[in-house]
Amino acid sequence: xxxxxxxxxxxxxxxxxxxxxxxxxxxxxxxxxxxxxxxxxxxxxxxxxxxxxxxxxxxxxxxxxxxxxxxxxxxxxxxxxxxxxxxxxxxxxxxxxxxxxxxxxxxxxxxxxxxxxxxxxxxxxxxxxxxxxxxxxxxxxxxxxxxxxxxxxxxxxxxxxxxxxxxxxxxxxxxxxxxxxxxxxxxxxxxxxxxxxxxxxxxxxxxxxxxxxxxxxxxxxxxxxxxxxxxxxxxxxxxxxxxxxxxxxxxxxxxxxxxxxxxxxxxxxxxxxxxxxxxxxxx
Amino acid sequence: xxxxxxxxxxxxxxxxxxxxxxxxxxxxxxxxxxxxxxxxxxxxxxxxxxxxxxxxxxxxxxxxxxxxxxxxxxxxxxxxxxxxxxxxxxxxxxxxxxxxxxxxxxxxxxxxxxxxxxxxxxxxxxxxxxxxxxxxxxxxxxxxxxxxxxxxxxxxxxxxxxxxxxxxxxxxxxxxxxxxxxxxxxxxxxxxxxxxxxxxxxxxxxxxxxxxxxxxxxxxxxxxxxxxxxxxxxxxxxxxxxxxxxxxxxxxxxxxxxxxxxxxxxxxxxxxxxxxxxxxxxxxxxxxxxxxxxxxxxxxxxxxxxx
Amino acid sequence: xxxxxxxxxxxxxxxxxxxxxxxxxxxxxxxxxxxxxxxxxxxxxxxxxxxxxxxxxxxxxxxxxxxxxxxxxxxxxxxxxxxxxxxxxxxxxxxxxxxxxxxxxxxxxxxxxxxxxxxxxxxxxxxxxxxxxxxxxxxxxxxxxxxxxxxxxxxxxxxxxxxxxxxxxxxxxxxxxxxxxxxxxxxxxxxxxxxxxxxxxxxxxxxxxxxxxx
Numbered sequence: 162x163x164x165x166x167x168x169x170x171x172x173x174x175x176x177x178x179x180x181x182x183x184x185x186x187x188x189x190x191x192x193x194x195x196x197x198x199x200x201x202x203x204x205x206x207x208x209x210x211x212x213x214x215x216x217x218x219x220x221x222x223x224x225x226x227x228x229x230x231x232x233x234x235x236x237x238x239x240x241x242x243x244x245x246x247x248x249x250x251x252x253x254x255x256x257x258x259x260x261x262x263x264x265x266x267x268x269x270x271x272x273x274x275x276x277x278x279x280x281x282x283x284x285x286x287x288x289x290x291x292x293x294x295x296x297x298x299x300x301x302x303x304x305x306x307x308x309x310x311x312x313x314x315x316x317x318x319x320x321x322x323x324x325x326x327x328x329x330x331x332x333x334x335x336x337x338x339x340x341x342x343x344x345x346x347x348x349x350x351x352x353x354x355x356x357x358x359x360x361x362x363x364x365x366x367x368x369x370x371x372x373x374x375x376x377x378x379x380x381x382x383x384x385x386x387x388x389x390x391x392x393x394x395x396x397x398x399x400x401x402x403x404x405x406x407x408x409x410x411x412x413x414x415x416x417x418x419x420x421x422x423x424x425x426x427x428x429x430x431x432x433x434x435x436x437x438x439x440x441x442x443x444x
Numbered sequence: 445x446x447x448x449x450x451x452x453x454x455x456x457x458x459x460x461x462x463x464x465x466x467x468x469x470x471x472x473x474x475x476x477x478x479x480x481x482x483x484x485x486x487x488x489x490x491x492x493x494x495x496x497x498x499x500x501x502x503x504x505x506x507x508x509x510x511x512x513x514x515x516x517x518x519x520x521x522x523x524x525x526x527x528x529x530x531x532x533x534x535x536x537x538x539x540x541x542x543x544x545x546x547x548x549x550x551x552x553x554x555x556x557x558x559x560x561x562x563x564x565x566x567x568x569x570x571x572x573x574x575x576x577x578x579x580x581x582x583x584x585x586x587x588x589x590x591x592x593x594x595x596x597x598x599x600x601x602x603x604x605x606x607x608x609x610x611x612x613x614x615x616x617x618x619x620x621x622x623x624x625x626x627x628x629x630x631x632x633x634x635x636x637x638x639x640x641x642x643x644x645x646x647x648x649x650x651x652x653x654x655x656x657x658x659x660x661x662x663x664x665x666x667x668x669x670x671x672x673x674x675x676x677x678x679x680x681x682x683x684x685x686x687x688x689x690x691x692x693x694x695x696x697x698x699x700x701x702x703x704x705x706x707x708x709x710x711x712x713x714x715x716x717x718x719x720x721x722x723x724x725x726x727x728x729x730x731x732x733x734x735x736x737x738x739x740x741x742x743x744x745x746x747x748x749x750x751x
Numbered sequence: 752x753x754x755x756x757x758x759x760x761x762x763x764x765x766x767x768x769x770x771x772x773x774x775x776x777x778x779x780x781x782x783x784x785x786x787x788x789x790x791x792x793x794x795x796x797x798x799x800x801x802x803x804x805x806x807x808x809x810x811x812x813x814x815x816x817x818x819x820x821x822x823x824x825x826x827x828x829x830x831x832x833x834x835x836x837x838x839x840x841x842x843x844x845x846x847x848x849x850x851x852x853x854x855x856x857x858x859x860x861x862x863x864x865x866x867x868x869x870x871x872x873x874x875x876x877x878x879x880x881x882x883x884x885x886x887x888x889x890x891x892x893x894x895x896x897x898x899x900x901x902x903x904x905x906x907x908x909x910x911x912x913x914x915x916x917x918x919x920x921x922x923x924x925x926x927x928x929x930x931x932x933x934x935x936x937x938x939x940x941x942x943x944x945x946x947x948x949x950x951x952x953x954x955x956x957x958x959x960x961x962x963x964x965x
Contacts, residue, residue, distance in 0.1 A: 246640060251558065277642035284640070288633035291656055301641040304651065350637070357641060377754045384757050403822040404758070427821045 194221035196262075197361050197391045198243060203257035205235075205242060207250065212238050214416040216257070220361075220408075225383050225392045227402035227423065230412035231438070236395045239412070240363050243393065244280040245273050262360070278305060281354035285366040287346035289338035289353070294321075294330050297338050297349055301357040316356050323389075324352035325382050344375025351382065355390075362386065364394040368401065380405050399439055403427050411435045491730060494723035501717050507724065511689035513703075515718050522721055524728055526687035530604075530697040534679055535672045537608025537693065538615060542672075543665060545612075546619025550661075553620070554627035555649045566621075573617035581681030584610040589682065602684025602696035610682065611675050615668040622667065626660020627653055659744035666740035670733045676701040700725050758823050762832065765815050769836045769843075772808045773886055776843045779805075779850045780879050780941070784871045787853065787862045787934065798854035805847040812840040831958060835951040842944040842951070846882075849937040849944075856930050856937075866920050867931050874910050874938040877903065881945040889952045897953040900945070901961050907942035911935050 198220040205213035213235045220226045228236045241247040243259060245266060259266050266276055278301070289297050298317045307313060317334070321327040326348040330341070338349055347367060354362055364383075368376040383392055383405050396402050402409050403423060410420040411434075419426065419435045430436045437443050499507070502522050510523020549569070553562055588606040592599050599605065630653050638648040654661070684696030685706055698706075704722055712719045753759070779801060786794045816837050819825065825833055862868060881900050888896035914920075914935040922928050953961045 244640065246636065249636070249639070274642040274644060277640060282640040284633060284636060286633060288631075288637040290634060290637065290652055300638070300643075300651070304638075304641065304643045304647055353637075354641070374754075381754050381756060400824055403824075423822065424818055428817060 194224065196220060197222050198393070199260045199263075201258040201260070203239075203242070203259055204255065205238060205247065206254045207238075208252040212415055213242070216417055218410060218417060218420055220391065220393055222391050223387055223389075224407040225387050225394060225405055227406035227409045228393065228395045228412060229397070229399055229402045229409060229438070231443070232397070233414075234412040235415045236412045237365055240365055240393060240395050243361075243363055244277050244282055246277075246282065248273070278357045279359050280361045280363060281357060281359035283347070283350050283354055283362065283364045283367045286370050287343055287350050289341075289346050289349050291337065291339060293335045294338050294341075294349060295334040298352050298356050300353060305357065317352075320352040320355040321349075323355050323386065324348045325378065325385070326352060342375075344371050344378060347371060347375065347379060348382070351379070355386075359390065361391045361393065364392065366395055366397060369397065376401075399441075403439075411438060413438070488730075491723055491727045494720055495727040498717065498720035498724045501720065513687035513698075515721055520717060522717070522724070523689075524725070526689045527698060527700040527703055527725060528728065528732075529689040529691075530683070530687060530702070531673060531679075531699040533604040533691070533693055533697060534608045534611055534675075534683060534699055535669060537604060538612035538672045539665075539669055541609055541612035542615045542619055542668060546616045546664075546668070547623055547661065549616070549620040550623035550627060551649060551654075553624045555645065555653065569617045569620055572613070573621070575614075577614065577675065577677035578681070580610050580614050581678040584678055584682035596694070599694045600696055602682065602686070604683060604693035604697055607679050607683040608693070611672050611678050614675070614678065615672055618668045618671065619664050622664030623657070623661045626657035626664065629660075630656045662740055662744050666736055670736055673733055673736075674701060674729065676705055680705045700729050758819075761815075761819060761823075762825075762829060765812065765819060765836050766832065768808065768812050768815065769839055770886070772805065772812065772840060772843050773882070775805060775808070776846050776850070777879065777882050777886075779847060780875060780882070783850050783853045784868065784875045784934070784938070787857050787871070788868055789857070790861070792858060795854040795857035799851045799858070802847050802851040805844055809840045809844040813837055828955070828958075831955045835955045838951045839948050842947045846941050846944045849941045852937045853934055856934055860927060860930050862927060862931055862934070864920055864922050864927070864931070867914065867922065870910055870914050871931070871934055871938060874907050874914075874935065874942070877907050877910075878938060878941045878945055881942065881949070885945060885949045885952055888949070889955070892956055894953055894956045897949045897956070898961055900949040901953070904942045904946040907939055911939035 196219045198218075200216050200218050203213060203216040204211070216239060228240065230236050238247060242255065243261075243266075247253055247255075255267070261271075261276065261280065264271055290300065292300075295317055298320050299313045302313060302316050307316070318327060318331075321330060326345060329345060330349075333340075338346060341349065347370075351362075351367075368379050371379065380401065383394065386392060387407075394402075394406065406423045408421065409423045409426040411418045411426065411430075411432075413434060419430060419432045421431070425431075426435060427439055430439065507522050507524050509525075510521060511525040511529070512521045512523045513526035514521050549565075553565060557565065584606045585601075588610055589599070589601060589603070592603075592606060634652055634656065635648050638652045639645070643651070679699045679702045683699055683702055685698045685702060686696040687698040687703065688695075704725055707718065707722055712722070779798065783798065786798065789795075816833050819833055820830075823829075856862075881903055884896060885900050887893070888900065915932045920928075920931075922931070950961050953959070
């Protein structure tokens with residue numbers, strides 16, 4: 162599997178484990194965008210397994226940033242670290258910084274609940290609660306003390322509209338969310354995440370359990386959402402990363418091989434391993 | 445290269461025996477099942493027919509309206525409320541004690557305890573569930589009652605509180621174990637969905653996990669209450685044999701089950717009203733637990749969050 | 752229900768870029784032979800300088816087409832449109848180069864032979880009409896118009912043979928004769944490239960190659 166990479170190292174640098182993060186110098190526009198997340202030498206261990214090594218990445222506002230890589234490369238782990246969901250596993254240990262808008266997320270000044278209202282998450286398998294559609298979407302605001310029906314009604318409608326599913330469910334808000342199809346359930350989960358008006362939305366392989374049409378709908382949605390939110394999406398489908406994202410980071414065995422504008426990653430990557438991965442020669 | 449042909453060997457081993465066995469298994473299993481069905485029918489038939497015999501001798505209206513249960517003597521009166529109140533006092537105390545403790549244990553084990561802690565606590569609960577009820581009864585009268593008496597001297601030797609508390613202890617494992625099973629089978633993806641939106645662990649437990657597990661939890665409570673209603677040994681030893689319909693939980697009472705034990709272990713002349721009253725009381729017990737079952741099914745259907 | 756709005760818009764942008772390039776080349780062609788006889792060299796210089804912009808636009812079209820292919824995995828008509836955009840842009844760029852070359856000729860010499868100029872001007876107009884019609888064929892999705900335009904290149908070819916072999920022009924200056932023949936060549940090449948464009952548009956519309964009727 163690895164022979165091609167060894168043979169073609171003429172012009173590509175495959176030696177160093179970490180390349181400088183170049184995404185923000187790719188285009189002038191990108192350099193002027195503010196970062197929403199920045200990681201500094203972030204490391205993570207699952208017990209003895211050094212799952213993430215010296216991650217230095219920067220994610221910009223109002224962009225769709227994709228994270229790709231073969232199974233087990235640490236991409237899901239990384240994204241779950243961004244909203245500290247990774248702490249649900251007891252044997253996890255971390256070192257290094259993750260800054261959300263220049264604030265260290267591990268610092269006691271920001272509670273983990275606060276972080277998670279600003280950084281929402283959509284999971285791989287749609288996981289709506291076994292409640293009505295309305296209660297699903299209103300869950301976030303309610304749990305954070307918003308109780309007035311009028312306000313909740315507005316939030317629910319806005320979130321469902323932003324998730325491009327309002328027209329399909331507006332007449333059955335009180336029905337159980339489980340009556341919807343998989344693709345619709347995932348969009349309900351997206352609406353649910355939008356209800357707290359987060360800043361960043363993390364998506365962990367959001368379409369891998371969906372049929373092609375639903376996948377396309379969610380991808381179109383990502384494009385719309387980036388006007389008002391910043392999106393970081395993990396995907397094992399490279400073509401999806403190519404279609405939807407502005408920047409792409411390639412993870413391999415726990416470290417970042419390359420991170421740049423999507424155009425560069427897919428048309429002329431700097432690292433041979435990136436080229437081999439995106440052309441499907443390994444992974 | 446193999447020198448055998450799998451297909452040939454399969455063909456050679458084919459026999460007709462398989463088809464016959466396949467056809468007869470459902471019939472055999474049905475016959476086995478019908479044993480339990482026949483037993484149930486038999487018991488019900490006995491209860492109903494002998495109760496009807498009782499009601500042909502004694503007034504049905506008195507039975508269901510009177511609070512005076514004095515089956516001995518020259519002018520016996522058979523008012524079931526005395527015994528029903530006795531049972532209810534014990535069951536109410538047991539439930540009020542066991543449900544919070546059992547649920548609390550279930551929530552702790554399911555949502556908060558680490559794997560190591562669970563490995564220790566769960567077996568202990570199993571042990572609690574395995575203690576024979578006669579030992580519980582002994583424990584009630586010889587330990588719990590004296591302790592209670594030292595705090596509230598007004599409590600008599602036989603009372604509802606001791607019996608109720610110990611019956612409660614007996615049913616805790618039932619509630620805890622079944623509720624914990626119900627809560628553990630709520631998929632983790634749901635908890636993650638809630639936590640991902642900034643809810644705390646407590647909020648997640650009460651707003652997502654419990655509602656989703658409610659049918660299992662209610663089923664466990666109903667089961668426990670039914671068990672408490674039918675509990676015989678503990679109440680026979682610790683509750684007393686003085687039927688009365690008062691709400692006093694500090695003095696002696698008699699439960700329906702206690703009465704049945706008292707009569708069957710003593711002499712009741714066959715054919716007497718006393719004798720047939722046993723079946724009437726048994727029928728009442730059956731009707732109560734059966735109704736509980738129906739109610740719980742209605743409740744869980746109404747509040748079930750299907751997933 | 753239509754999805755992939757961004758992709759659809761990007762595809763349309765690519766097509767618009769090609770059409771714009773086509774318009775620019777058409778404008779450049781108008782009167783190109785006319786300035787061969789003018790006293791003032793400035794228009795010729797401007798004509799030559801204008802080629803830089805065409806090169807830049809062609810590069811952009813290629814770049815956008817590559818990005819679309821890499822990131823959107825097009826199929827069917829989309830693929831034909833994208834591939835043909837690259838090819839048409841190339842032919843337009845070559846047309847522009849040949850137009851520039853006419854300007855270069857004027858920078859070297861003024862051509863005044865009326866009979867020659869008439870033939871050259873005719874070739875220019877024929878090519879110009881072909882370019883206009885191939886654009887119409889795309890707009891109206893008219894594959895048979897593509898075939899007609901394809902055939903009309905023969906007219907330019909005959910004129911080319913005529914200019915380079917006939918002796919009716921009474922031109923005595925050998926240098927001017929040579930330069931005039933170069934102009935005819937450039938115009939003939941322009942006709943060929945428009946013929947190619949007709950072929951590419953036919954391919955986009957039908958998915959097939961034009962059946963050559965010779």
